[in-house]
Amino acid sequence: MDRIRITKQFSFETGHALYGYDGKCRNVHGHSYKLSVTVIGTPISDTQHVKLGMVIDFGDLKKIVKEEVVDVFDHATVFNKHTPHIELAQELQQRGHQVILADYQPTSENMVIDFAQKIAKRLPENIQLFSLRLQETDSSYAEWFASDNLG
Template identity: 60%
Template sequence: MNKIRVTKHFDFESAHALYGYDGKCKNIHGHSYHLYVTVIGEPIIDSENPKNGMVMDFGDLKVIVKKEIVNKFDHAVVLNENSPHKELANTINEHSHNVVLVPYQPTSENMLLDFSERIKKQLPQNVLLHSLKLYETANSYAEWFADDQNRS
């Protein structure tokens, strides 16, 4: 087996607030997120296939991540729907702003868990999600690895 990992980088801007947090991040604030999506698989070996030699076409990966993540979260305010922030979201929405309500505290860690599920459902059968890295700031990021999910 010749497994190869390929990675594509995406950027998006989002604001969020952490309900109940004991620091500045309890306030609505924004980030320039950098998301790295790595998939793993065997390169296609079929000279008749236009994707010959590829694990996955970078363009196909781009379509998936743009649809599932970037187009939904870019320039949005992300708030926890299970907190009083839901009322704030309704007020913001009334003024035609993009609000994404999520069923979790919108930390980078929880966003990665959400993103991993969204992406995995869209990948071709022979390609697996290997890892995600989400930079919240230039020097702070969270990572998700498929291998870590199988450990007890």
């Protein structure tokens, strides 16, 4: 049976600051992120199955990505939990803002690794995460491919 890749795209707004960085991105700022999630699998061939012909229902994939990424990161501000901005982060939280204190520097590269781990855990057994593309600006993005991360 043929294996097929399907992709669903998502958008969300997130702020961040890069602790210790030597450029402008050390300041708190935000991006309009675009996330493309590609999974691979075999289309359902059981003629009695309500999802006949689908690798995964786009709605099911949307639910996973929204719960794990979009609903968590949209309109949040992400800081490295070791940042000297910790007081700012705590004050923002006290004022009702959504703040994420990550175990990593919140670069597109590290965010896409985090997202890949979260999404892969939620996929059905017969579906594999193939790739993620996290676009930070019109001209800049980070990509994660399962084939680059075997072993």
